[in-house]
Amino acid sequence: MSGLARDAAAFKTALHRQDYTSWHSQPPDIVYSQPADTGTGTNVNTQLVYLVNHLKHNGNPMRLQDLAILTNTPVDTDRVLLEKFRAHDRVVHDPKTDLYSYRHDFNVRNKAALLTEIQRQTRKGSGLSVRTLKESWKEAPQAIEELEKEGEVYVTRTLKDGQMRMVFWNEVKPTEEQGGMPVEKAEFHDLWHELEVPNDVDLLKALASEGLQATASAAPAIKHGGVKKKGKKSAPRHRQVRITNTHLKGTIDLSRDYVAPGGK
Numbered sequence: 001m002s003g004l005a006r007d008a009a010a011f012k013t014a015l016h017r018q019d020y021t022s023w024h025s026q027p028p029d030i031v032y033s034q035p036a037d038t039g040t041g042t043n044v045n046t047q048l049v050y051l052v053n054h055l056k057h058n059g060n061p062m063r064l065q066d067l068a069i070l071t072n073t074p075v076d077t078d079r080v081l082l083e084k085f086r087a088h089d090r091v092v093h094d095p096k097t098d099l100y101s102y103r104h105d106f107n108v109r110n111k112a113a114l115l116t117e118i119q120r121q122t123r124k125g126s127g128l129s130v131r132t133l134k135e136s137w138k139e140a141p142q143a144i145e146e147l148e149k150e151g152e153v154y155v156t157r158t159l160k161d162g163q164m165r166m167v168f169w170n171e172v173k174p175t176e177e178q179g180g181m182p183v184e185k186a187e188f189h190d191l192w193h194e195l196e197v198p199n200d201v202d203l204l205k206a207l208a209s210e211g212l213q214a215t216a217s218a219a220p221a222i223k224h225g226g227v228k229k230k231g232k233k234s235a236p237r238h239r240q241v242r243i244t245n246t247h248l249k250g251t252i253d254l255s256r257d258y259v260a261p262g263g264k
Contacts (some may be wrong), residue, residue: 061099
């Protein structure tokens with residue numbers, strides 16, 4: 001038998017030994033409503049978190065079909081996942097356009113709306129987190145820097161790298177009409193530094209002349225006498241007992257210990 005004939009016979013034998021059953025059968029427990037390997041997991045709750053996060057960072061309303069393709073999840077075919085997605089408190093569905101968007105903490109899309117929101121929060125006694133504003137509007141940091149240069153807001157920054165942290169509304173605008181302009185040095189600075197703080201005694205006299213008095217923490221402590229020398233402690237003094245039972249006087253000596261007859 002030639003070499004070519006031997007190779008052909010070996011090839012036929014290998015074909016007969018090959019198992020083709022796996023080509024036509026699938027395990028009975030495969031769920032066809034979910035992809036076998038999506039990259040986002042097969043758990044419904046895990047896929048829900050991935051969908052909401054994608055909608056949050058996208059920033060624009062999206063179609064359900066586009067969400068399914070971009071996140072590689074069956075949100076457009078899996079009824080359970082779709083119901084959970086629509087019921088999420090951060091997901092907004094517009095039935096007119098059939099688009100889905102993320103519900104941010106603040107609905108700002110321009111510089112004017114941003115300033116209005118900062119003013120509202122500052123009047124309540126608190127500022128706004130720059131990070132939270134950036135999540136609502138990606139261009140918020142640039143707008144905040146512009147508002148800061150215009151004197152509309154105050155910004156706090158981190159000590160390490162100077163990143164913006166909180167923003168507050170500047171209620172005192174740097175204008176001649178509303179005040180807030182820098183003060184001339186000769187007008188205020190020199191007068192301020194020329195002021196002398198009186199000593200404690202003169203301060204108490206000045207307060208007394210106006211009918212006022214210093215608080216306990218501000219009043220100077222007045223020491224009486226010298227400082228006692230450290231040494232051995234003196235023996236405790238015996239105080240004389242005061243007899244109050246005067247009606248027994250003459251019958252019992254109360255200055256001595258009373259001992260009952262028989263030593264009991």
